[in-house]
Amino acid sequence: MDLMKLSFMLNGEATEIMVDPSDMLVDILRERLLLTGTKKGCGKGECGACTVIMDGAAVNSCMIPAMKAMGTTVQTIEGIGSPNQLHPLQESFMDEGAIQCGFCTPGMIMSAKALLDSTPHPDGAQIKEAIAGNICRCTGYVKIEKAILSASEKLKG
Ligand code: FES
Ligand code: FES
Numbered sequence: 001m002d003l004m005k006l007s008f009m010l011n012g013e014a015t016e017i018m019v020d021p022s023d024m025l026v027d028i029l030r031e032r033l034l035l036t037g038t039k040k041g042c043g044k045g046e047c048g049a050c051t052v053i054m055d056g057a058a059v060n061s062c063m064i065p066a067m068k069a070m071g072t073t074v075q076t077i078e079g080i081g082s083p084n085q086l087h088p089l090q091e092s093f094m095d096e097g098a099i100q101c102g103f104c105t106p107g108m109i110m111s112a113k114a115l116l117d118s119t120p121h122p123d124g125a126q127i128k129e130a131i132a133g134n135i136c137r138c139t140g141y142v143k144i145e146k147a148i149l150s151a152s153e154k155l156k157g
Contacts, residue, residue: 006018026043051111096144098146
């Protein structure tokens with residue numbers, strides 16, 4: 001099939017890349033743009049490992065045809081902090097012991113960030129709902145929920 005030009009804002013930078021219309025966003029991010037922080041678990045919209053933020057909403061990038069990103073603003077885990085300047089969510093996940101194998105962590109953090117961007121002071125129920133589509137096989141969810149709450153406190157300033 002003919003390649004098409006995808007233009008979008010990715011982690012604050014105007015990005016253009018030729019894609020096959022059948023490509024999914026997660027694969028373009030990981031394999032072509034080498035942003036491997038976004039994980040691919042199930043590939044079927046069930047685990048949340050591939051969560052990115054598109055136009056303010058947390059989405060499963062394995063379920064989004066890459067061309068659907070045309071003209072949108074996409075954030076991945078690489079775009080929210082750096083090793084020298086972690087996002088408060090990244091700090092809190094480490095501080096609260098909310099990371100074990102780490103496979104779910106980028107997706108969890110992106111779901112949590114989408115929540116905090118729209119709802120800076122969420123309650124426990126809102127936090128649970130925001131990460132309902134993110135599966136963690138290691139930690140149980142208590143430490144993750146605590147980390148998100150703690151980040152929201154930090155962001156309050
Ligand atoms: S890899 Fe996308 S939801 Fe599992
Ligand atoms: S830390 Fe291993 S799946 Fe969540």
